[in-house]
Amino acid sequence: xxxxxxxxxxxxxxxxxxxxxxxxxxxxxxxxxxxxxxxxxxxxxxxxxxxxxxxxxxxxxxxxxxxxxxxxxxxxxxxxxxxxxxxxxxxxxxxxxxxxxxxxxxxxxxxxxxxxxxxxxxxxxxxxxxxxxxxxxxxxxxxxxxxxxxxxxxxxxxxxxxxxxxxxxxxxxxxxxxxxxxxxxxxxxxxxxxxxxxxxxxxxxxxxxxxxxxxxxxxxxxxxxxxxxxxxxxxxxxxxxxxxxxxxxxxxxxxxxxxxxxxxxxxxxxxxxxxxxxxxxxxxxxxxxxxxxxxxxxxxxxxxxxxxxxxxxxxxxxxxxxxxxxxxxxxxxxxxxxxxxxxxxxxxxxxxxxxxxxxxxxxxxxxxxxxxxxxxxxxxxxxxxxxxxxxxxxxxxxxxxxxxxxxxxxxxxxxxxxxxxxxxxxxxxxxxxxxxxxxxxxxxxxxxxxxxxxxxxxxxxxx
Numbered sequence: 001x002x003x004x005x006x007x008x009x010x011x012x013x014x015x016x017x018x019x020x021x022x023x024x025x026x027x028x029x030x031x032x033x034x035x036x037x038x039x040x041x042x043x044x045x046x047x048x049x050x051x052x053x054x055x056x057x058x059x060x061x062x063x064x065x066x067x068x069x070x071x072x073x074x075x076x077x078x079x080x081x082x083x084x085x086x087x088x089x090x091x092x093x094x095x096x097x098x099x100x101x102x103x104x105x106x107x108x109x110x111x112x113x114x115x116x117x118x119x120x121x122x123x124x125x126x127x128x129x130x131x132x133x134x135x136x137x138x139x140x141x142x143x144x145x146x147x148x149x150x151x152x153x154x155x156x157x158x159x160x161x162x163x164x165x166x167x168x169x170x171x172x173x174x175x176x177x178x179x180x181x182x183x184x185x186x187x188x189x190x191x192x193x194x195x196x197x198x199x200x201x202x203x204x205x206x207x208x209x210x211x212x213x214x215x216x217x218x219x220x221x222x223x224x225x226x227x228x229x230x231x232x233x234x235x236x237x238x239x240x241x242x243x244x245x246x247x248x249x250x251x252x253x254x255x256x257x258x259x260x261x262x263x264x265x266x267x268x269x270x271x272x273x274x275x276x277x278x279x280x281x282x283x284x285x286x287x288x289x290x291x292x293x294x295x296x297x298x299x300x301x302x303x304x305x306x307x308x309x310x311x312x313x314x315x316x317x318x319x320x321x322x323x324x325x326x327x328x329x330x331x332x333x334x335x336x337x338x339x340x341x342x343x344x345x346x347x348x349x350x351x352x353x354x355x356x357x358x359x360x361x362x363x364x365x366x367x368x369x370x371x372x373x374x375x376x377x378x379x380x381x382x383x384x385x386x387x388x389x390x391x392x393x394x395x396x397x398x399x400x401x402x403x404x405x406x407x408x409x410x411x412x413x414x415x416x417x418x419x420x421x422x423x424x425x426x427x428x429x430x431x432x433x434x435x436x437x438x439x440x441x442x443x444x445x446x447x448x449x450x451x452x453x454x455x456x457x458x459x460x461x462x463x
Contacts, residue, residue, distance in 0.1 A: 006247075007181075007184065007190065007191070007247055007250055007251075008181070009247070009444050010180070010235055010243045010244055010247065011180050063139060063140045064134075064139045067139045071092070071096060071129070071130065072126070074092040074095075074096060075126045078092070079123075079126070080123060082123035082125065083124045083126060083129075084124050085123050086105070086108050086119045086120075086122065089124050090104040090108065093107065097133075097138075097143075097146060098143045098146070099143065099146055099147060100147065100222070100226050100228065100229060101174070101228070101229050102167050102170050102171050102175075102225060102228055102229075103147045103150050103151065103167060103225060104150075105167075105173075105174060106150070106151065106167040106169075109166055109170075110166065111124045111132060112124055116169060116173065142217075144213075144216060144217040144222050145213065145217070147216075147222060148213050148216045148217070151163050151167060157212070157213075158210040158212050158213075159210075159216065160211070161196055161200065161209060164196045164199065165196075168192035168195060168196060171192075171228065171241070172188050175232075175234060177235070177243070178191075181243075190246070190250055191243065191246050193304070193305070194249055194308060195240050195241055197305050197308040197309070198240045198245075198308065198312070199211075199221060199240055201308065201309055201312055201321055202219055202220070202221075202239075202319075202321065203215045203216060203219040203221065205320055205321050207292075207309075220239050221240065224237055224239040238429075238430075238433050242436070244436060244437075245440075247440060247443065248435075248436045248439045248440050248443065249308060251443050252272075252307075253304055253311075256268045256271055256272060262303065263297070263298065263301040263302065263303060264302040264303075264307060265302075266282050266283065266286055268302075269282050269302060273314075275405075276404055276405050276407070277314075277403055277404060278349040278403040279349065281329060281402075281403035281404075284330075285302075285310065286300060289328045289329045290324075290325040291325070291328075309321075309325065310325075312432060313326060314404070315431060315435040316431035316432035316435070317393075317395070317396030317400065317431070318392045318393040318395075318396050318430070318431055323385065323395060326399040327385045327388065330342055330343070330346060330402065332345065336384060337382045337383065339381060339382055339383075343364075344364055346402040346403050347401070347402050350401070350402060350403060350405065350408065353405050354405070354408075357405075357409070359409060359412070371383075371398055371401065374391070374394050375387055375388065375394060375395060375398060383398070396431070
């Protein structure tokens with residue numbers, strides 16, 4: 001059901017070389033024990049531990065000169081007396097620096113110090129830009145490093161949650177697919193929060209809240225940022241930025257949050273997906289087994305950020321982050337191994353619920369054999385996180401069978417023909433993408449029905 005305080009439906013309802021090392025010498029030992037020296041072999045140096053990529057050899061010097069010449073040309077062609085305005089600066093960053101436009105917009109705000117709405121008269125002087133760019137060694141750096149450094153504040157070597165806000169403000173302001181949100185500041189902020197939470201969920205797998213460059217470059221964020229420049233339909237960018245995905249997450253949270261204080265307790269979360277989860281797993285989530293809840297959250301409560309981590313983990317158990325999330329929940333003694341006694345602790349409630357549904361119960365011994373055959377752990381009767389990550393996507397069933405009733409029953413009663421039809425319909429989509437697509441259609445349909453019913457009542461009153 002859609003409430004008055006849920007966000008609006010998306011308009012599109014369908015959804016280089018250096019000096020060589022010292023020569024290496026080969027030696028052989030003779031039968032008498034003396035060493036016989038072989039010919040000298042020169043091995044070129046391939047690792048420069050104390051040099052930045054922008055200063056490593058003559059090739060880098062040439063690249064630096066070429067880059068500065070292109071920057072100079074851009075300033076001469078499009079720049080005014082004060083420097084490059086916003087439009088010209090973003091154009092240069094895309095063409096010369098190969099940066100996504102949304103990162104370029106946020107860098108413009110950073111170098112000019114202007115606030116939202118003040119960009120019209122602002123400009124970036126050439127010296128200001130070159131000092132920033134060369135000072136961070138970005139002339140010959142790859143695009144991911146350039147983007148990371150453009151967002152990274154001075155004095156820290158990682159990105160935190162607030163460091164993405166300037167970029168998200170630019171996404172909301174300049175992407176055509178989000179124009180319909182212009183008048184709803186509250187949902188703009190919630191959309192931006194959700195996108196950033198999803199970025200950290202996917203890339204910062206340890207949950208530290210500090211995104212390193214290695215994590216930044218290893219994910220799919222850069223591809224998604226470039227897609228923002230190519231695609232006007234925000235919902236086609238499934239990684240991180242889809243508005244429809246945000247809509248599903250937010251509405252799911254809103255439906256559970258009965259008092260609308262933006263906090264969930266155990267009773268609220270137990271109602272997720274028509275009470276699909278067992279009470280024992282809900283207890284484990286609130287014991288902060290998967291990850292520490294956000295600082296400042298009242299005891300026994302779950303905030304929106306933690307709910308984002310929960311729903312992404314529940315609806316797509318094939319990701320490393322989801323497997324780690326649920327592994328920590330089920331690993332009761334925290335020794336890094338899930339054993340049959342821990343599995344039985346969770347399955348006992350699942351078994352009672354199956355009987356209450358008049359489903360033919362699967363005895364624990366039979367389930368244990370099935371899971372063992374499916375996952376083939378390195379050691380019999382001991383499931384490690386490595387075992388589960390090695391056997392994706394089957395490992396998702398391991399957890400669903402222990403505490404997620406609907407998913408377990410759905411697997412037990414699966415229809416091979418329906419599965420093939422579903423696979424054809426959702427080709428190329430992740431489990432999360434499929435869930436979000438189905439849920440968005442359901443939520444949008446309910447919203448349309450409410451609008452139709454409301455219009456009919458207004459007509460009756462007029463008559």
